[in-house]
Amino acid sequence: MALDIVIMAAGKGTRMKSRLPKVLHRLAGRTLLQHVLDTAAALGEARSLVVTGHGAADVEQSIAGSGAICVRQEPQLGTGHAMQLTVPHLAAAPGAEDTTLILYGDVPLIEPATARALVDACAGSCLAVLTLTLDDPTGYGRILRSADGGARVLGIVEHKDASPEQRTINEVNTGLMAAPTALLKRWVMALTNDNAQREYYLTDIVALAVADGVPVIAISAHDETEVLGVNSPVQLADLERRLQRRQAEALMEAGVRLADPARFDLRGTLEPGQDVEIDVGCVFEGRIVIGDGARIGAHCVIRDATIGAGAVIHPFTHIEGASVGDGALVGPYARLRPGAALGAEVHIGNFVEVKNSTLGRGAKANHLAYLGDATVGERVNYGAGSITANYDGANKHRTVIGNDVHIGSNCVLVAPVTIGDGATVGGGSTVSKDTPPGQLTVARARQVSIAGWTRPVKAKK
Incomplete structure (x- = not known):
């Protein structure tokens, strides 16, 4: 099975109020993007593809030597459009179990075990999406499930496009997913921008998978922290303290x-x-x-x-x-x-x-x-x-x-x-x-005292 890992890193990050591309802001001494690349590396033999856009030259320079393939998205027309641009770079002749994992450069703390769980759930035949249940889901895409007990995932609706009833749903999409590479290529090329933002939403592939009869599996995130994104300095600072607390607890458990x-x-x-x-x-x-x-x-x-x-x-x-x-x-x-x-x-x-x-x-x-x-x-x-x-x-x-x-x-x-x-x-x-x-x-001048010497005084004006 070939594994491709696509990392979305094209966003401008307007709310960061910074000239620095959002994914190059630092968390615990490393860029947000580097955290995600490290997670990708922990999954073993896999190709990493980084979608760049805003500040592309700086982002690409920051990961030069990492082995990642950079794909530029200009202009930025949504995550679906970004995925469309990566299609030529995915496994050229995908096998039956080839998988593409999609991560985000501004979601830095996704744990390797969670990413691996998505890949394993996909198994080259299913669409696996990572979800989370929140008390306040405002701003997140909602997970739409079947009416017969809600076991089957039918789709994802973005917050801005959701009806008042859909906005009451607490299970949200984190954006992270794994899909069979061959099917993903077909789905993303079928995306349209018929929505409030006039963008190509990658989440729309869920409905396409359902229409094709492909099982859509929802995997729950381990905790909120690992799927939190960074959109502002406030959120970055919050994530910094969460990560530092996590590291501190691990050290204390080790006896420090x-x-x-x-x-x-x-x-x-x-x-x-x-x-x-x-x-x-x-x-x-x-x-x-x-x-x-x-x-x-x-x-x-x-x-x-x-x-x-x-x-x-x-x-x-x-x-x-x-x-x-x-x-x-x-x-x-x-x-x-x-x-x-x-x-x-x-x-x-x-x-x-x-x-x-x-x-x-x-x-x-x-x-x-x-x-x-x-x-x-x-x-x-x-x-x-x-x-x-x-x-x-x-x-x-x-x-x-x-x-x-x-x-x-x-x-x-x-x-x-x-x-x-x-x-x-x-x-x-x-x-x-x-x-x-x-x-x-001893290497110093001999001490001399001069009799009658007078200290200089400041001249009077």
Whole structure:
């Protein structure tokens, strides 16, 4: 059985009040469209076809490399018209069980299991539609069932075309469906725009299937959240919180202690160990791995990082593209930039920035310091206000600091330079040459006091 997945992504999204195409707005760090493409990918071997229209160039650029086939809809004359344009791209010689699944780029949280249930219900011979029962169905197309107990689906009527009696129906169409590819091709080419909107409605294929004697099967969505669409910033924000709550609950079920799941944001993947604690207001982006017993303080931003077992990340720390060793202490107000690799039991204190540097076990930079392009040995003490001057205006150079080194406060280490094992650099020194192991190096001007010196005063006008 060949499976084609068509994703409708041509809409303008007028109510978003944005120049950005609606499907490129972000939900939990990924575009709405990417969420749907990820669901499609989870279904296994299938071709994805994305119908673009408004902002087509931007939408197509955003998914370049995904393997999806893009089909432009210009002008946008409804979902039925969009499907008509995809017909030449569907399975060229469909077999008896070939199926087309139809998803929407602005309905991002459809679960793979639900999409799979639609495909399985279709089985290449039936029309399967995804429905939902709502207390307030305003705006949704209504599911029309037979009068003999309502077991058979007879059609779908859009809200604007529904009669007052039909508008009392609470079972609504979500728009998602799966159909036999061969029959779908014939049905969509038979659609007309004889309706209030003068558009080609894809939902009209339900009546065509009934007329052909093809069974129409209604599959119920798992919950409301997975079929909610995004049409406005308000709806996007609502869906964001729903998704974040879902992710928070999954983490808590895995044993993570969240101080407040309502103040938690995961915009990627988080792999936690046992007994992980996360305080309020933290944002996790990309791929994050957190070891057993680690604690993340309030209002941290962590992106593409590994946090070792027993590490403590104090509040207001930013970590990106870095690794933190077991038992390390970082922050508060620290910044680890890409390439920072902290060994076990390293201490990085407040207002310390580390970039593209490795720090050996037990090294400490407790406050107001910068380490860039440096290799720092074990048990080093790096003084407040000290920096590695790693950039000469054209190229970056590396600083090497041996084991058991003590760097005094307010030092400048001008790279490339090596500080030998056990060496001490006196406070206030500017070091531009390698220092020998085990010795004290002082590189600063001799202190001078000038008798009779008078401080300048402001000239009187």
